[in-house]
Amino acid sequence: MMSRKRESSKWISSKELKDTTFIEEIPEGERGKPFVITPLGTRVKRLLVSGIVTAKGIEENYTKLTVADSIGPFYVTVFNSEYQPDMKSTADTLELNESVTIMGRVNTFKTDDGVIYININPEKIMRVDAVMLKYWTSRCQRIAIRKILAIGEMSKLDSPDKAKLVAMGYSDEEADCALRHLEHYKSYDIQGFREAITSASNIPVGEAEDASLKEEVFQFIKTHADPQKGCRYEDIVAHMKEKNADQAETDELLNMLGSEGEIYEVALKRYKAV
The missing domain is CATH 2.40.50.140 (Nucleic acid-binding proteins)
Known part of the structure; x- marks a missing residue:
């Protein structure tokens, strides 16, 4: 069985x-x-x-x-x-x-x-301590906002299409969530939800900036990784320098994304998004 x-x-x-x-x-x-x-x-x-x-x-x-x-x-x-x-x-x-x-x-x-x-x-x-509570609150908020953005993009299409959303860079899970939202909650006040979670967040500006940089690293890897070889570490560092993040900050962001299960190393210093 x-x-x-x-x-x-x-x-x-x-x-x-x-x-x-x-x-x-x-x-x-x-x-x-x-x-x-x-x-x-x-x-x-x-x-x-x-x-x-x-x-x-x-x-x-x-x-x-x-x-x-x-x-x-x-x-x-x-x-x-x-x-x-x-x-x-x-x-x-x-x-x-x-x-x-x-x-x-x-x-x-x-x-x-x-x-x-x-x-x-x-x-x-x-x-958990206060630092971890703020971290998990930030993570939960980021997951929700990604879903809200996916719902917004799906709503713009002439007809719901998961493949088109995935082609835009959203995950299968985010695309499926958008489809289920349109099926069961089409009249739900999604903008009001977004305002509620963002206004209620008490994450300090510095941590919010860190979350934004982490999202930048994740999206760069997701959109620039070779299907077999992944994304080169050197390319990630060069891209993040353009965003005013030095190599040490980029290393920390990569470590965080790895520990969260968002990315993994396919080979030494080569990364892919999960």
Whole structure:
């Protein structure tokens, strides 16, 4: 019997999760939790979120947490489970205003009136410091903005076309998200969403500039890499010097992109985007 592939975790902001109104039907004969489709077209069953613990309620069999990012709250329920015996004890020891990153599964409840409530059941809870919280917030924001840009480009086409979007430099995932957005959320206020996540961001200007330079490196590699040999390190350094980034800064940006899984080395000093 073939084993099922484990669903990848998706970075989600509280607003993207809160505004979700579409739950996929579970195919007949299958078990488990359904996928939800968010307003940005993200198809998600497992997610990653970061924020600050703002409320905690401890009961014998479960602990409820409220974790807030820069826009709003996530609601988290940690059950006392024999499969993850340390999870509840970890949640119980969290302090208010402590920063955390949580990986978990989406749990949905739909009322008779069609209102959807979404809770997160954690698979992992990690304490993080303020620097890492800002970093993960920046990453989540960048992922969302890329999807918003893809949605904008797809909306300009006479008819939705994934191949055209990929040819513009968007990933398969971003193109699929744009298609799902147009199918399920065509009337959603996407501009209002973008304004909400950008205005709520408390990332310092310096870090925002770093994120912009990192995106510049990523896009250069993506558009200039040879299909087999990748993009030469020397070409990346030369390009970034034109953007006022010295070699040491470029090395750091390459290290960050590599650690995030955005790029990889196909050979010594040759890079390709994932």
